[in-house]
Amino acid sequence: AQSVTQLGSHVSVSEGALVLLRCNYSSSVPPYLFWYVQYPNQGLQLLLKYTTGATLVKGINGFEAEFKKSETSFHLTKPSAHMSDAAEYFCAVSGLRNTDKLIFGTGTRLQVFP
């Protein structure tokens, strides 16, 4: 069975500050890991994903995440927050088959203050 835990339902940062959104996963098989962003009243946009290979994954909009198997973590970071980063962020896990479902965490709302 697979599951995802996102620590912190709300995270607030000042513009220009480091963004750190935490995600821990549980999986009995090697996982694929994803971060999605959802802006208000919009759909889900893929930020980045880890499948195999390099454990530090770079995504869009300056975000990156590091897969740490020993810690079962896949935290999302961005060195300098921008006002436009304010959104809901979802970590997700799936198995390796293309028919495997995507299991989401409960989401973290990021607020960015000027």
Added chain:
Amino acid sequence: DTAVSQTPKYLVTQMGNDKSIKCEQNLGHDTMYWYKQDSKKFLKIMFSYNNKELIINETVPNRFSPKSPDKAHLNLHINSLELGDSAVYFCASSTNYGYTFGSGTRLTVV
């Protein structure tokens, strides 16, 4: 060119009605899904189809019936709508390389 498109974008209807949401993908993916996002933003899978065959049915009430006429389409029909069905419904498709989501259908039952 929209990859995964859903219609309608918004749907407001009365309790007890029957409604359908349509989804089409032009990515050539074999697997398609329906997800429900509740008022607390929690996303949960409802169904998945692979090449028109149902492979996941996550304890969804029988009032919800997916239909896949071909691998590019996955529609969701809901009978006897209830207030608790109000949510945003997302269609998605996938390959080995990832998942692509539609923009969602906001269903409001009044």
